[in-house]
Amino acid sequence: MNAMMNSESYPAWQGGTLDCLERRDETADSASFVLAAGTPVRFDFKPGQFVTIGVDTASGRQYRAYSISSSPSRPESLTITVKRVDGGLVSNHLLDHFHAGSQLETSAPAGSFCLDPADVPEKIVLLSAGSGITPMMSIVRWLRDCRSDVRIHFIHSARCEADFIFRDELLALAQQANFRLDLFLTQPEQTIACHTGRLTPERLDALLAEAGGNADKSRFFLCGSDAYMAMIEHWFAASGLPADALSKESFTPAELPPAETSGAVFQLTVPSFGKTAAIADGQTLLEIMEAEELPIIGACRSGVCGSCKCKVIEGEVERISTETLTPDDIAAGYALACSTRAHSDVMVELAV
Amino acid sequence: MFCVQCEHTIRTPQGVGCSFAQGMCGKTAEVSDLQDMLVHLLQAVSLYAQAARKVGIVDAEIDEYVPQAFFSTLTNVNFDPARIIAFSERAGALRNRLKSQYEAACKAQNMVPEKLPAAADYQLPSAKTVMLSDALQFALNRQKKEVGEDVIGLRLLCLYGLKGAAAYIEHARVLGQTDVEVAGKFHDVMAYLATDPTDMGQLFQTAMDIGTLNYRIMEMLDKGETDTFGHPEPTRVNMRPVKGKAILASGHDLHDLELILQQSAGKGINVYTHGEMLPAHAYPAFKKYPHLVGNYGTAWQNQQKEFKAFPGSIVMTSNCIINPDVGQYKSRIFTRSIVGWPGATHIEGSDFSAAIDAALAMPGFDKDEPPHYTTTGFAHKALMAAAPAVIDQVKAGNIKHFFLIGGCDGDKSSRSYYTDLAKAVPDDSLILTLACGKFRFNELEFGDINGIPRFLDVGQCNDSYSAIQLALALAEAFDCGVNELPLSLVLSWFEQKAIVVLLTLLSLGIKDIRVGPTAPGFLTPNLVKVLNEQFGLKLISTVEQDLKDILQAA
Numbered sequence A: 001m002n003a004m005m006n007s008e009s010y011p012a013w014q015g016g017t018l019d020c021l022e023r024r025d026e027t028a029d030s031a032s033f034v035l036a037a038g039t040p041v042r043f044d045f046k047p048g049q050f051v052t053i054g055v056d057t058a059s060g061r062q063y064r065a066y067s068i069s070s071s072p073s074r075p076e077s078l079t080i081t082v083k084r085v086d087g088g089l090v091s092n093h094l095l096d097h098f099h100a101g102s103q104l105e106t107s108a109p110a111g112s113f114c115l116d117p118a119d120v121p122e123k124i125v126l127l128s129a130g131s132g133i134t135p136m137m138s139i140v141r142w143l144r145d146c147r148s149d150v151r152i153h154f155i156h157s158a159r160c161e162a163d164f165i166f167r168d169e170l171l172a173l174a175q176q177a178n179f180r181l182d183l184f185l186t187q188p189e190q191t192i193a194c195h196t197g198r199l200t201p202e203r204l205d206a207l208l209a210e211a212g213g214n215a216d217k218s219r220f221f222l223c224g225s226d227a228y229m230a231m232i233e234h235w236f237a238a239s240g241l242p243a244d245a246l247s248k249e250s251f252t253p254a255e256l257p258p259a260e261t262s263g264a265v266f267q268l269t270v271p272s273f274g275k276t277a278a279i280a281d282g283q284t285l286l287e288i289m290e291a292e293e294l295p296i297i298g299a300c301r302s303g304v305c306g307s308c309k310c311k312v313i314e315g316e317v318e319r320i321s322t323e324t325l326t327p328d329d330i331a332a333g334y335a336l337a338c339s340t341r342a343h344s345d346v347m348v349e350l351a352v
Numbered sequence B: 001m002f003c004v005q006c007e008h009t010i011r012t013p014q015g016v017g018c019s020f021a022q023g024m025c026g027k028t029a030e031v032s033d034l035q036d037m038l039v040h041l042l043q044a045v046s047l048y049a050q051a052a053r054k055v056g057i058v059d060a061e062i063d064e065y066v067p068q069a070f071f072s073t074l075t076n077v078n079f080d081p082a083r084i085i086a087f088s089e090r091a092g093a094l095r096n097r098l099k100s101q102y103e104a105a106c107k108a109q110n111m112v113p114e115k116l117p118a119a120a121d122y123q124l125p126s127a128k129t130v131m132l133s134d135a136l137q138f139a140l141n142r143q144k145k146e147v148g149e150d151v152i153g154l155r156l157l158c159l160y161g162l163k164g165a166a167a168y169i170e171h172a173r174v175l176g177q178t179d180v181e182v183a184g185k186f187h188d189v190m191a192y193l194a195t196d197p198t199d200m201g202q203l204f205q206t207a208m209d210i211g212t213l214n215y216r217i218m219e220m221l222d223k224g225e226t227d228t229f230g231h232p233e234p235t236r237v238n239m240r241p242v243k244g245k246a247i248l249a250s251g252h253d254l255h256d257l258e259l260i261l262q263q264s265a266g267k268g269i270n271v272y273t274h275g276e277m278l279p280a281h282a283y284p285a286f287k288k289y290p291h292l293v294g295n296y297g298t299a300w301q302n303q304q305k306e307f308k309a310f311p312g313s314i315v316m317t318s319n320c321i322i323n324p325d326v327g328q329y330k331s332r333i334f335t336r337s338i339v340g341w342p343g344a345t346h347i348e349g350s351d352f353s354a355a356i357d358a359a360l361a362m363p364g365f366d367k368d369e370p371p372h373y374t375t376t377g378f379a380h381k382a383l384m385a386a387a388p389a390v391i392d393q394v395k396a397g398n399i400k401h402f403f404l405i406g407g408c409d410g411d412k413s414s415r416s417y418y419t420d421l422a423k424a425v426p427d428d429s430l431i432l433t434l435a436c437g438k439f440r441f442n443e444l445e446f447g448d449i450n451g452i453p454r455f456l457d458v459g460q461c462n463d464s465y466s467a468i469q470l471a472l473a474l475a476e477a478f479d480c481g482v483n484e485l486p487l488s489l490v491l492s493w494f495e496q497k498a499i500v501v502l503l504t505l506l507s508l509g510i511k512d513i514r515v516g517p518t519a520p521g522f523l524t525p526n527l528v529k530v531l532n533e534q535f536g537l538k539l540i541s542t543v544e545q546d547l548k549d550i551l552q553a554a
Helices: A002-008 A089-097 A130-146 A167-173 A201-210 A226-238 A285-291 A327-331 B029-054 B060-071 B081-108 B128-138 B149-174 B180-193 B200-229 B254-264 B275-282 B300-309 B353-361 B380-395 B413-424 B436-440 B461-477 B496-507 B525-535 B543-553
Strands: A015-027 A030-036 A050-057 A060-067 A078-083 A103-107 A123-129 A151-160 A179-187 A218-224 A246-250 A265-270 A275-280 A309-314 A317-319 A334-336 A340-342 A346-350 B235-238 B245-250 B269-273 B292-295 B313-316 B333-336 B345-347 B373-376 B401-407 B429-434 B455-459 B487-492 B514-516
Touching: A015 A078, A030 A089, A050 A078, A050 A089, A060 A078, A060 A089, A060 A130, A078 A089, A078 A130, A123 A130, A130 A151, A130 A167, A130 A218, A151 A167, A151 A201, A167 A179, A201 A226, A218 A226, A226 A246, A226 B128, A265 A285, A275 A285, A285 A309, A285 A340, A285 A346, A317 A334, A327 A334, B029 B060, B029 B081, B029 B128, B029 B180, B060 B081, B060 B149, B060 B180, B081 B128, B149 B180, B149 B200, B149 B496, B149 B525, B180 B200, B200 B254, B200 B461, B200 B496, B235 B275, B235 B292, B245 B254, B245 B275, B245 B300, B245 B353, B254 B269, B254 B275, B254 B353, B269 B275, B269 B353, B275 B292, B275 B373, B275 B436, B275 B455, B313 B353, B333 B353, B345 B353, B373 B455, B380 B461, B401 B413, B401 B436, B401 B461, B413 B436, B413 B487, B413 B514, B413 B543, B429 B436, B429 B461, B455 B461, B461 B496, B487 B496
Parallel strands: A123 A151, A123 A218, A151 A179, A218 A246, A265 A346, B245 B269, B245 B313, B269 B292, B313 B333, B333 B345, B401 B429, B401 B487, B429 B455, B487 B514
Antiparallel strands: A015 A030, A015 A103, A030 A078, A050 A060, A050 A103, A265 A275, A309 A334, A309 A346, A317 A340, B235 B373
16 A cells, blocks of 8 residues: 555656566466566556557567556556467567566557546456456456455456466455356366356356346456457347447557657548548558558558558658568658558558 | 468568468458368368268268368468358258268168267357357467477478368369269368377378379379360460450369350450460360460469459459459459459359450450460470480480479569579570469570470479479489489479479479478478478579589489
């Protein structure tokens, strides 16, 4: 409590360099990193939000967003939890090279997937799969610290017990009042109570009924893979629950550092497709080209693979990654749409 | 999604494979995951097909369907989620039918049905959302942590190799060539892979067995093609357009080309081959069609530019199709058989009138361009006929070396290696080529050695069968093994048919093959090392270095 009280008077963290105080290996392929600033600061965020971090990897400076797993009720440090992913440039770099004493660049916390402490419902259903558990942990930890009256129904899916991140803490919480844990393991080992297999819409209906119903009075938080989220969203819509009772966040990596934006809105045109669309200052070309359903391939979405190569005919752009482009390509106007931001009206053509 | 099957896959220092929202080919994560599920269901069918064979049930429809549907998951074949789901549904229905037949036969024969792996009875969910969540457990890199990268790599070598063989099975079937024993062996490998095997020795042996099986399949396909269309003979092909309305036939399916030629005859439409269809010009059966006027375009990766400029309709009979929206020609591209693109017209049955009408509605070429020729058609019969003359020239010291430079093309700039190599080989060498890799150098002039052309285009990728026949004949004439011949194979690869052709060459004991532009992403450094130790398989380096090594060793 001392730390909490003291930190109230400290300045709110606005981004910059953080030190790793501690590394906690959660599972064989995930770890939590407890981060703090060199001088006392207060990490002011809403449970569920993320920070964008930048690290120098073999492929240059890379940025990724990570959900915060700690609670703002303990604002003297900030914890992110990272899971190894196939081809995951930053996650794997952190797991392989990051330890107590390491440093990284971090943005201020952001994101709309969060529980607003000023608007807490009486019941919360948390639905997560795999590493989608990290923002849920922040929500759970905050509620336990500050609002133990709120009923929590935590439904988590993982492959096996060894992959269950935050296992011990959640199993302990499951013994408390107002907290129900339903765990789904596709490969259970029978040492902890769980459901076998995957969560399905039918099973979800049954669990919610068993937990006392009132789905219409609950707020739902959802985070997992695209397929998992699609399944739950489908169920949600089919159940006739109000759309604003569901908050969701996908793992899809948010790759770039927060944009320096003037708030200006420009036009992006693709003459050969007769398309013109608004693009905000600092927005990536790929975001708009995909929204306009232009046939562009965004495979890695982080400036590594080169699939979204396009040609800027006119306009001022900022190329954050030019990884696969030659100097001649760049001179000829080519850019990687996922890592190129507009800073004026731009005219673009697809690369063939 | 996780897909690492083509040469173009994402490679970063942290990992290999497309695993984000889209593959490098443009395949969405949704399609990729649905394809993983389709493969899982096809393996379920094969598990039952394998068991059913033991009680005397052989179902020709199933033997035909499994490789055909598997072919749809090959690179640049089918991007349409609805079609992939339909393939899965049919696989599920066929499995259910076979399962009942199998259980009834067991009962009639007083046998207890075999206990099959759980995968055999996987039921396809009805909602796509559930399919997609199920598909995650069928990801091809499943169990990577438990079994290690080398086992995953060997499983994928087998799965992708078998996928290439499936494509050739389907091409042979279209030409009336099927074989119960081949189908049985195909099911055996599918069923084996469904058990998530971990024995590296056994997996390695399976990869070699797939190579052996594919040799037989290529032989069947060769028979189908030559029985139906005659033996290819060296033929000059015009590589430039001629005036008039136009249809472009792409892919590998000669039977479709014939249907297009028959149905477009007398309508004032010229038919062009594209990519891997080029060798069709050499078959006698196609020479009777005066409106088969030439070849248009180059290898597949240039199609978005070339098809856009093509003033007619385009028929994709097999791979490779890439996004037709980029060049805005989706309304005039037609897919066949296992090929699919969402929103492009799919032609079922044998009526090509939609493609013909689309060609008639287009302006066509407005003038003749000055002709420019390439020669194709040096398949085994033509090569065998020339063999005595070739042998004489070798004995006289005028031909010192043979290079087979071929395989798939692709859009990496490092593939210029193959053009440079073809240009740099000594004047006393012959160059054999096959598949679409030839477009890197088939418009160059190579001249001849005392009447023997220095550049010999053998045909499509599956015509590596012909190249093997020539090598065997030369080895016999010189009374040595193939590996003792002054023959160097320098292959380019892109998709899974190249993988199975490589497995075939390795299973025949052919050594010191060079492969590029990069090693397959699924082969770990350990596996590349094993292939190097056992077969002398190497990656290409520079043209200078490789030529020096090749010619010194000879």
